[in-house]
Amino acid sequence: MDFFETIRGRRSCREFLDRPVSAKDIETCLEAARLAPSGTNAQPWRFLVARRPGIRAALAEAGHGHSGLKQAPAIVALLGDRGLYRKRLRRAKELADIGALRPETLAALESRYLEKEKNAAGSRDAGLEDRAIQANCMLAGEHFVLAAAALELGCCWVGAFEADKVAEILKLNPKYNFPVALLALGYPADGSQPPRPRYSISDIAWKDEAGRPWEAGTA
Numbered sequence: 001m002d003f004f005e006t007i008r009g010r011r012s013c014r015e016f017l018d019r020p021v022s023a024k025d026i027e028t029c030l031e032a033a034r035l036a037p038s039g040t041n042a043q044p045w046r047f048l049v050a051r052r053p054g055i056r057a058a059l060a061e062a063g064h065g066h067s068g069l070k071q072a073p074a075i076v077a078l079l080g081d082r083g084l085y086r087k088r089l090r091r092a093k094e095l096a097d098i099g100a101l102r103p104e105t106l107a108a109l110e111s112r113y114l115e116k117e118k119n120a121a122g123s124r125d126a127g128l129e130d131r132a133i134q135a136n137c138m139l140a141g142e143h144f145v146l147a148a149a150a151l152e153l154g155c156c157w158v159g160a161f162e163a164d165k166v167a168e169i170l171k172l173n174p175k176y177n178f179p180v181a182l183l184a185l186g187y188p189a190d191g192s193q194p195p196r197p198r199y200s201i202s203d204i205a206w207k208d209e210a211g212r213p214w215e216a217g218t219a
Contacts, residue, residue, distance in 0.1 A: 006150045011193045013154025014068040016186035020051070021074050025151050026185070029076075032147035036140035040092040040109065044085035045137045046177060047144070048077040048170055055169060059182060062165035068156040068184035076183040077166065078141045080133040083176040089113050130178065137180045144183065154188035157181055 030047055038044065050056055051074050059077070060069035069075055092109050095101035141157065148155040159181050166172075166179045205214035 006146055008195070010146065010149040011154070011188075011196070012068075012156045013184070013186070013188045013193075014066075014071075014156055015189035016068070016071040016073065016154060016184070017189050019073065019187045021153060021186055025153060026074065026076075028151060029144045029147040029153075029185075033140040033144040036136075036143040038136040038139065039132065040088045041095055042085050042088035042091050042136060043140075044081045044088075044133045045140045045180075046079040046081050046084075047140075048079060050075045050077065050170070058169045059161075059166065062169060063158050063161040063182055066156075066158050066160070066182075066184070069158060069182060071189075072156075072184035072186040074185040076144065076185055077170055077179055078137055078144075078181040078183060079170075079172065079177045080130060080137050080180050081177055082129070082133065085129065085133050085136075134180050141181055141183065148185060152187075154184075154186055156184040158184060 026049055030049075033045070033047060034043075036043075036045075050059060056069070056072070056075050059075050060066060063069045089110060092101060092106055096103060096106040145155045145157060161179065161182055163179050166182070167174060167177075170179075172178070201216050202213040206212050207214045
């Protein structure tokens with residue numbers, strides 16, 4: 001499927017057929033997610049694939065009874081990984097080793113990280129760190145969702161859930177992992193969903209300064 005055709009055809013699916021998703025298709029979506037970009041190549045994400053009925057039912061309850069979560073034959077929990085994020089300087093050095101990061105850029109990053117560690121000893125800004133992890137995870141999550149659409153699978157990104165309950169159900173170690181989103185995955189019950197209305201480019205994009213609309217088709 002053409003990339004832009006995939007984007008235009010993707011819909012949030014909330015009704016699924018009672019048909020399992022093959023491990024091969026799930027792995028294809030995971031491979032797309034694995035290739036997502038991240039700051040200093042930290043890759044601070046984990047994907048937990050839940051297919052057991054009991055776990056899916058518990059996740060749906062933690063997701064406030066979301067219809068997609070209740071029906072989907074697979075629920076993929078997108079998780080932030082603090083342990084992987086804290087290895088980002090090591091990842092940056094790997095980039096420098098293969099020539100993907102200039103030595104002076106690495107030196108600047110290393111200096112900044114060391115200064116941050118020194119100033120934040122014993123008082124790490126966990127909230128700021130988690131927001132950075134979430135931003136990276138969302139890139140990987142969208143890769144997963146678009147890969148699902150290209151395979152003609154339905155997927156719904158669910159962000160409203162009780163995080164503590166999800167962590168308990170999935171037996172997460174809160175020192176390292178926290179839930180970012182739940183992805184309901186399966187075969188759509190109705191493949192002819194109408195397109196959703198979207199703002200025009202001039203409504204969402206500005207040119208050179210705030211409030212000056214981008215005019216489509218002009219230089």
